[in-house]
Amino acid sequence: MPDKTRVVLLDDHPLVLEGLKNRLEKEADIEVPRTFGDPRDLLDNIDACRADVIVMDVSMPHMNGFELGKKLKERYGHSIKIIILSGYTYEEFYNKAYEIEAHAYLSKQSTYAQIINAIKQSMMGHILVPEKAIAKSKYLLTPVERKVLQKIAEEKTNREIAKELAMSQRTVEYHMTSINQKLGVKSRIGAVAKGYESGLLGSLRTQDDE
Known part of the structure; x- marks a missing residue:
């Protein structure tokens, strides 16, 4: 800065x-x-x-x-x-x-x-x-935050997310903080779980589904 x-x-x-x-x-x-x-x-x-x-x-x-x-x-x-x-x-x-x-x-x-x-x-x-x-919105994530959340669900590291979305690792961390705050969670795992629960990430697939 x-x-x-x-x-x-x-x-x-x-x-x-x-x-x-x-x-x-x-x-x-x-x-x-x-x-x-x-x-x-x-x-x-x-x-x-x-x-x-x-x-x-x-x-x-x-x-x-x-x-x-x-x-x-x-x-x-x-x-x-x-x-x-x-x-x-x-x-x-x-x-x-x-x-x-x-x-x-x-x-x-x-x-x-x-x-x-x-x-x-x-x-x-x-x-x-x-x-x-x-209070009135359904987990109001920005389009970029949704992309970051999707990459987290794909088990990508911050470094990999930064490279794929053309942003710095620090920016990824900022988005992660905002995502956690909006979803009311404290971890990447919690964000992914809430993402599936709320429909932001679609349906959760398992090996049995494939």
Whole structure:
């Protein structure tokens, strides 16, 4: 992890951008290299920013946060963490956020301390899932987490999983931590068992079935 986390901000309200930028830069380990008011400008200039985290509004002109997040994930994968700020608390919005593998979905009523915590948690690979979304969803794993869980069920090591899914071993460990938290287990064996029990891994096959 670099000495300072580089956080890029995106919001079409200048006062929101200025206030958040000023607060974040009071943190010794955070810097804000750029702010943007238009998603298209961010896409055109994000390479030069060398961003670690993007904190962005979900409702913007020309492109919403989910569309932008999907484009960023397709281009950068987990090398850029996405934190979505929204005035909406609909379950379907939570689900969309996790479908694009955002690291956090926060209310626009969140405090600066909560946003700063989400930034730091995202850099550790943690995904902040609203409790009510967990309660109403069926083990809300992201697509990548499902792939990792499948590889674990195939008895692959972290090294093998990292190679097959083109990610670092540390990233595999982050996903494993998130999977365990979401499934309410404490081990790889427990995650696989819960995966079969919940239907995430399909039906459990034995030698007698073959």
